[in-house]
Amino acid sequence: MDDNTTQIPTLADTGDVVEAWNDAIFYTDQSGVVVESNDVRLNYLPRTSLKNAFFWNVLALETRSLKETLKRFPPFNIHEISCCDGRSFLMRIIPLPETVAQEGGYVVIATDNQPMEALYESYEERLEDNITAWSDSITLFNAFFDMALDATFLIDDAGTIIAANTAAQKQHSRPEQGLSGEDFRRLLGKRFHAAILNAMHTIQAGKIWTETIVAIDGDGEGFPVEATLRKISFTDYSLFQLILHDLSEHLELQEDLQDQKAEVKEKEIALRQVIKSVEEERKEIREQLTSQVKKQMLPALERITTSDTPAVREGYKTVIEDQLVDLASESSGEFDSELLRLSPREMEVCQLIQLGRSGKEIAELLNMSFETVQTHRKNIRKKLGLRGRKASLFTYLRQKPSLV
CATH class of the missing domain: 3.30.450.20 (PAS domain)
Incomplete structure (x- = not known):
């Protein structure tokens, strides 16, 4: 140039x-x-x-x-x-x-x-994907939120309810209005307001605060709940998730269980009294039997051994048999003679087995070990001729007249 x-x-x-x-x-x-x-x-x-x-x-x-x-x-x-x-x-x-x-x-x-x-197409696709993902997330959140069985609320920093699931609406809302926009404190008994407000100010993100409190239903009635508070932090603000789990049914079940325990205890006391009475009655009967044996049967046995005449011995044998039958009849109108072979303790075990008590219960009621109860059961089966047979002792005794 x-x-x-x-x-x-x-x-x-x-x-x-x-x-x-x-x-x-x-x-x-x-x-x-x-x-x-x-x-x-x-x-x-x-x-x-x-x-x-x-x-x-x-x-x-x-x-x-x-x-x-x-x-x-x-x-x-x-x-x-x-x-x-x-x-x-x-x-x-x-x-x-x-x-x-x-x-x-x-x-x-x-x-x-x-x-x-x-780049524009890429960002457009990514934006569409993000919008779709966000929409799907909202749909999924709403599904989980509404399917929760417990009353669940989303609350802002000011304590205003911004969302409530179906269970919450059913449990806490008034017929004429919903819960959104309401002050969350209307859900709780007044004496619990300070505690939960303090929890909202002090709880950290991701942490959980739990307390048993009284909640207020849509009719203004109080009922016990387990309250769970969780803080959810976003970029510029925070929300709180409040879950109120109704404890009414749980407490009713606890009360029913306590009533049942008290009833069982009363029956146990009554059963102990029955067993004590039976033992006293058995002791009295045994004393009567002992006296009768000494006064009537032993002399007859002595005469059998000293007499040389067969007819006399046969006569005393008949007397002894009649006495045994009379003794059995006196102790119980339908008493089974097979049970005469049992000891008083074995009779007590049979009585409780006939009533359907388990081995553990029998051991506790008779103040003996479970192993001792099992030993008595074996001896009873042997004396009653049940050894080697499939029939259970409970079934056998249930077929007999009441032993109590």
Whole structure:
């Protein structure tokens, strides 16, 4: 170039910033002829030589002169240029100031639109995915929220209820209105307000506060609940999840259980009294039997052993048999003679077995070990001829008249 040619600074003179751009940058003279570029080309534009080429031809702008080009694409504005195969790029024409080029000139910047379009599409897809995920999360939250069996509330920092699930509406709302927008303290007995407000101010995110308190239902009636408070922290605010688990049924079951225990204890005391009475009665009967044996049967046995006459011995044998039958009849109208072989303790065990008591219960009632009870059971089966038979002792005794 001669001295009269407009001097355009080289890319190095404009600094490293320009070199770092991925845009196609063209420096032109005052007539629009490209005199310098950063060697970046848009690969979908026609490959034309830059030597003495007008920038509108290099960029396929379909204009024939600088005047037409500047009129169609005013300087400083950003223009989207559509070209080959549906591709497009952004173009900006910037006139050079006199401090840079005394004779004038232009900087033409062409930016490939494809990365921007791809980025836009990518962000659009990601935005749609995020919106879908957010919508799905809300749907899932609502499903879990409404399916919770316990009354569950979302409360803001001011203590206002912003959401309540179906169980909460059913348990706490008045027929004429819902719970949203209400002060959450109306759900609780007044003496518990201070405790839960203090918990809201002191609880940390992710921590849980639990307390047994009194809640108020939709009719203004109080009932016991287990309250669980959890803080949920977001970027700029916090919410509280309050769960009220109704303990009414649980307490009723506890009371019923206490009543049943008291009833069982009373029956146990009564049974001990019955057993004691039976023992005393058995002792009295045994004393009577002992006396009768000594006074009537032993003398007869002695005469049998001393008499030489068979007829006399047979007669005393008959007397003894009659006495035994009478003794059995006196002790019980339908007493089984097989049970005469049992000891008093074994009779007590049989009485309790006949009543359906377990081995553990028998041991406790008779103040003996479980192993001792099992030993008595074995001896009883042996004496009653049940050894080696499949019949249970309980079944056998249930077929007998009451032993009590």
